Amino acid sequence: SELEAALSLEHSSDNTNKITTTALTSSNPAASLALNHLSNTTIADIDIWRHINQEAALPITSLTQWEHLYQSSSPITQSLVNQSGAYIGRIALTNRQPHADNWFIKFNANFIDTGIAYWQSAQGNQGQWFTFSQLDDAGNPMLLHSQVFELTLNQQESGTLWLYIAAKHYALPLTVNISSSPHFFKQQFITNSVTLLAIAVMLTLALIALMLYVKTHYRVTLACAGYIGLHGVGWAAASGFIDDMLNLESVNSTYWGMIIFPFAIAAAARFTQLLFNFERLHKPLATLFNGLAILCLLLGLTLPLLSFSAAFTVSHIIALLWVPLAIAVGINMLVYKDFRAKYYLLGNLVYGLSLLYYMLSHSHIITGQSHSELVVLAALAVDCVCILLSLTAWLQQKKQDYSRAYYQARIDPLTQIGNRYALSEALKELTTNYIIIFIDFDGIKRVNDRLGHDQGDELLRYGARLMSTTLNGQGQVFRTGGDEFVWLVSTTDSIASTQLIDELAALLQQCHTALTTKWPMSGISYGIAHGQEGRNQSECLALADQRMYQHKRAKTSVFP
Ligand SMILES: Nc1nc2c(ncn2[C@@H]2O[C@H](COP(=O)(O)OP(=O)(O)OP(=O)(O)O)[C@@H](O)[C@H]2O)c(=O)[nH]1
Structure with missing residues (x-):
């Protein structure tokens, strides 16, 4: 029976x-x-x-x-x-x-x-x-x-x-x-709370990454948004959240999680490649991760055509291969002291351990109510936080690189003051009320020839420092090349007062005296023009240049 x-x-x-x-x-x-x-x-x-x-x-x-x-x-x-x-x-x-x-x-x-x-x-x-x-x-x-x-x-x-x-x-x-x-x-309060919190964390982080992409247009931020966001959407579907929210009757959206998963890993592979700059630093790894991204993309497109059980198996195989690979990359990059690796590795380790727990709880090793799905979901949210932190580290490095490049492009390495490029930017920002002073050092060739190039360099460095301190916050000095300098001063009056010009000339005279005290065969010649004297900054600069030559010619040579 x-x-x-x-x-x-x-x-x-x-x-x-x-x-x-x-x-x-x-x-x-x-x-x-x-x-x-x-x-x-x-x-x-x-x-x-x-x-x-x-x-x-x-x-x-x-x-x-x-x-x-x-x-x-x-x-x-x-x-x-x-x-x-x-x-x-x-x-x-x-x-x-x-x-x-x-x-x-x-x-x-x-x-x-x-x-x-x-x-x-x-x-x-x-x-x-x-x-x-x-x-x-x-x-x-x-x-x-x-x-x-x-x-x-x-x-x-x-x-x-x-x-x-x-x-x-x-x-x-x-x-x-x-x-x-x-x-x-x-029980359900705990389950719903953990699930909703994890999904909310993932979707919010994805939104942040997306906003970073809109602002910066770095592909790594877009890949990050895809990586985190697709995990979030996938779990929103798999947990039944989308189904509960939308009350879809013709489709069962809980199946979508497995179909979305390969796309999330495609984004993760692309993100990893871009995050660690493998394209430039390690070509074979770049090829591996690009290949993996394409493969996952193709699998993602194919899964809806297969039976759901096959899709489920394929997605789980992808997870089983991806997580150890990501952990191995994280360890490898940490060994090379890569600044991004610690967050990346930590996130993937947390996620990897949760998957291990999931597998053990489905075997006979761990018995009882394990809540393994919730553990995986919470771990994934932690992983996503770490992934965003690794992106932040990447962006910070990029910002530092940019600041360095910005600085290097605008600063004269010898005198550490603004160069010609910085001057051209500063000129564009001037309004009509300004004074331009063109300065040329005297006798630097003689200093070079008689005392050596090092002394010539020292003279230029000293002169630049001297002018910057003597100006005492009035405007800015730029080295435009060789022994030529330009000093820009913004004024409040539409017509620069003769008194201000006299004051500036006195300061320049002080510089001249200080220089000749140290290098008697040297000094400075200068020409001053104010904004109202030219139609634009270039004309004003050219006028200051002419006056500097007049000044130089008019000076009786100290060292015949
Ligand atoms: N030591 C040193 N010399 C430089 C540097 N840049 C340009 N010079 C020199 O500065 C000189 C510039 O030419 P001039 O303006 O004719 O030289 P000068 O002796 O000041 O002549 P005057 O302006 O007529 O007094 C050249 O001899 C350059 O070799 C630099 O970075 N270091």
């Missing part, structure tokens, strides 16, 4: 529930549970489900149809992990509470196309219908990672709960959890 597993719930002395499984004949029709306010029972999939060869024609409208379907089903011999298709189950339930109460019947399955239940009370003729289909679950509580319906039983009510489920893939053992309201809300 056909054997069936039956379950009875007992209270152990420490007030926790345990399940004993007893083999019974078909005269005892189903697993049976006596429910009370402590109930939180998980029934192993092998103890409840029976296989149906093809999906049932819906709706299943009567008890006779349920019984007929049950008769045509066959027992399963192993857990439903990685299986697919339609299954039927039934549980005998009794309310042992001294009053009417509610229990939540939860299905530990990420993917459920059709989920329907029928409660046949022993005390009433009318049955009650429930749906926990992802394709049609608008009336169910919004919860993530699984489906649920709420069953209300009167005092001492007993009966049979019939269950039917169909999906393209069961990623986990298809256990059924029956819990009292307090247990259900406590």
Whole structure:
């Protein structure tokens, strides 16, 4: 005769529930549970489900149809992990509470196309219908990672709960959890909170990376946004969040996570390549990561054409290959003391460890309720934070490089004051009220020839320093080349007062005197022009240059 597993719930002395499984004949029709306010029972999939060869024609409208379907089903011999298709189950339930109460019947399955239940009370003729289909679950509580319906039983009510489920893939053992309201809300609060927080973190970080791309146009920021954002969207789909939000009825969006995953890894490979600048620093790694990105992209495009189970397997293989590769790259770059590697490695290590825990909890090494999916999701959010930090390190380095290049392009290396390029920028910023002074050192050739080039250099350095300090914050001095300098002063008056020009000339005279004290054969010649004397800065500069020559010619040579 056909054997069936039956379950009875007992209270152990420490007030926790345990399940004993007893083999019974078909005269005892189903697993049976006596429910009370402590109930939180998980029934192993092998103890409840029976296989149906093809999906049932819906709706299943009567008890006779349920019984007929049950008769045509066959027992399963192993857990439903990685299986697919339609299954039927039934549980005998009794309310042992001294009053009417509610229990939540939860299905530990990420993917459920059709989920329907029928409660046949022993005390009433009318049955009650429930749906926990992802394709049609608008009336169910919004919860993530699984489906649920709420069953209300009167005092001492007993009966049979019939269950039917169909999906393209069961990623986990298809256990059924029956819990009292307090247990259900406590557990689901944690599950929903961790999930929503992790998804919110990922999507927010992706948005930040996207904004950085809009601002900088660096491809690495776009790859980062794709890497983090696609993980976020993938989990929003896989956890059922998108389904709960949009109430899609024609498609089951929980399947999308697996299809999106290869695209996320394509972005991750591209990000890694750009982050570590492999194109310039390590060609073979650049080729490897570019190849990987293209491969993942092609796989992502192909997956929707395959069966979902195949897509599920492919995505998991990609994860198994990607994470060790990313960790190896992180370690390798850390060995080379790369500034970006610590965050990158830390993130991938956290994610890798969570995947290890996930695998162990699906083996027999770790037993009990492991919440491994939640652990992976939380670890992924941490990984994404680390990935964004590695991007920040990259951007900081880029900023430093830029500042250095900016500085080098504008600063004269000998005198450490602005060069011709810096002058041209400063000239453009002048308004009409300004004074330009053209300065040329005297006798530097003689200093070079008689005292050596080092002394000539020292004279130029000293002269530049002297002018900058003598000016005492009035304007800025630039070295435009050789022994020529330009001093720009912005003024407030539209017509620069003769008094200010005299003051500036006095300061220049001070410089001249200080220079000749140190190098008697040297000195400076200068020409002054103000903004109102020319139509633009160039004309004013040319006028100052002319006056400098006049000054030089007019000076009686100190060293004939
Ligand atoms: N030591 C040194 N000399 C330089 C540098 N740049 C230009 N010179 C020299 O500066 C001189 C510039 O030419 P001039 O302006 O005719 O030289 P000068 O002796 O000052 O002549 P006057 O301006 O007529 O007094 C050249 O001899 C250059 O070799 C530099 O960076 N270091």
